[in-house]
Amino acid sequence: MTAESEQAAFVRAVLEGRGRQPAGMATASAPANLALCKYWGKRDATLNLPVTGSLSVSLGPLGTTTRVAVAARDRLLLEGRRLPARSPFAQRLWRFLDLFRPPGVCFHVETTNSVATAAGIASSASGFAALTAALDKLFDWHLEGRDLSLLARLGSGSACRSVYHGFVEWLAGSRDDGRDSYAVALRQRWPALRVGVLTITDAPKPLASRDAMARTVASSALYRAWPEQAAEDLQVLKQAIAEHNFVTLGRTAESNALAMHATMVSAWPPVLYWQPGTLEAMRRVWALRQAGMALYLSMDAGPNVKLLFLAGDEQAVSEAFPTVRMVAPFDDEAGVDC
Ligand code: PMV
Numbered sequence: 001m002t003a004e005s006e007q008a009a010f011v012r013a014v015l016e017g018r019g020r021q022p023a024g025m026a027t028a029s030a031p032a033n034l035a036l037c038k039y040w041g042k043r044d045a046t047l048n049l050p051v052t053g054s055l056s057v058s059l060g061p062l063g064t065t066t067r068v069a070v071a072a073r074d075r076l077l078l079e080g081r082r083l084p085a086r087s088p089f090a091q092r093l094w095r096f097l098d099l100f101r102p103p104g105v106c107f108h109v110e111t112t113n114s115v116a117t118a119a120g121i122a123s124s125a126s127g128f129a130a131l132t133a134a135l136d137k138l139f140d141w142h143l144e145g146r147d148l149s150l151l152a153r154l155g156s157g158s159a160c161r162s163v164y165h166g167f168v169e170w171l172a173g174s175r176d177d178g179r180d181s182y183a184v185a186l187r188q189r190w191p192a193l194r195v196g197v198l199t200i201t202d203a204p205k206p207l208a209s210r211d212a213m214a215r216t217v218a219s220s221a222l223y224r225a226w227p228e229q230a231a232e233d234l235q236v237l238k239q240a241i242a243e244h245n246f247v248t249l250g251r252t253a254e255s256n257a258l259a260m261h262a263t264m265v266s267a268w269p270p271v272l273y274w275q276p277g278t279l280e281a282m283r284r285v286w287a288l289r290q291a292g293m294a295l296y297l298s299m300d301a302g303p304n305v306k307l308l309f310l311a312g313d314e315q316a317v318s319e320a321f322p323t324v325r326m327v328a329p330f331d332d333e334a335g336v337d338c
Contacts, residue, residue: 019139024070037054052227068135125156126162145163153178153181166185197304197324274299277303285297
């Protein structure tokens with residue numbers, strides 16, 4: 001079976017008994033998410049099945065809104081600008097849409113992000129979650145969160161977590177058919193939790209996270225230690241969330257992110273996403289922590305830095321990082337707009 005036919009068979013199985021004829025147009029939004037315990041490494045690259053479970057917090061109003069309509073010709077607009085079909089972003093999106101496309105149907109897609117595209121602020125996660133939710137409306141499927149998560153996962157692994165707001169766990173699953181690998185929303189809330197987004201650069205990253213991930217798994221000796229460490233971090237983080245233990249949450253999330261980057265740096269050829277501005281921000285976080293502030297950092301596969309802190313430190317964080325974008329993840333927990 002080719003990768004496309006394996007994915008198409010997965011989609012047919014998830015959509016069993018649902019309509020396959022789209023009509024009119026539909027719009028949906030989904031939040032970006034920050035992984036506190038990262039998804040790093042696939043056990044199946046076609047179905048995006050992870051080696052380990054992962055845990056994220058969704059970034060409330062930061063994310064993607066996507067409109068899909070049945071049209072006379074395929075057309076894709078990103079931030080209002082038409083994208084040529086051969087651009088990597090367009091190719092990835094059309095490959096995903098082809099999994100759902102009935103013969104002869106074309107789509108008009110308009111997508112806007114409130115975070116930089118392809119700069120490591122999880123725009124592919126919110127992008128594929130929003131697109132899946134828009135398709136759900138366009139085809140009138142009325143899928144539940146689990147099935148939206150299963151489908152969004154085919155676009156981008158981390159997209160399966162962007163189906164929900166709040167804390168979200170992606171259950172790794174163990175089945176070869178991938179039907180038990182989806183995200184669930186945790187019931188715990190933490191209204192005082194804050195995430196700060198520091199955009200070091202919004203230039204597209206030199207290497208897509210899926211390529212960095214594959215290269216790391218294939219060539220990093222440090223990666224061998226990752227699955228065990230990630231499984232432990234996941235449990236510690238869940239406990240910290242249940243107890244509202246911020247120091248444990250921050251410390252575990254920061255060291256999990258740095259361990260992921262260590263596996264990349266030890267890959268061959270090495271992958272280093274950090275820019276001088278990334279290091280400067282990291283050093284400032286560590287200096288503030290040394291001075292007593294409960295401030296921690298995380299990063300995905302890119303140069304940008306996310307800060308973790310509590311509401312009481314908002315003022316101090318904006319003074320130290322004047323360009324920071326503050327997110328209160330628990331202010332808006334409606335789930336994807338579907
Ligand atoms: O969903 P992908 O294939 O873009 O992989 C994302 C991986 C990280 O963002 C680095 C970690 C994560 O769990 O989101």
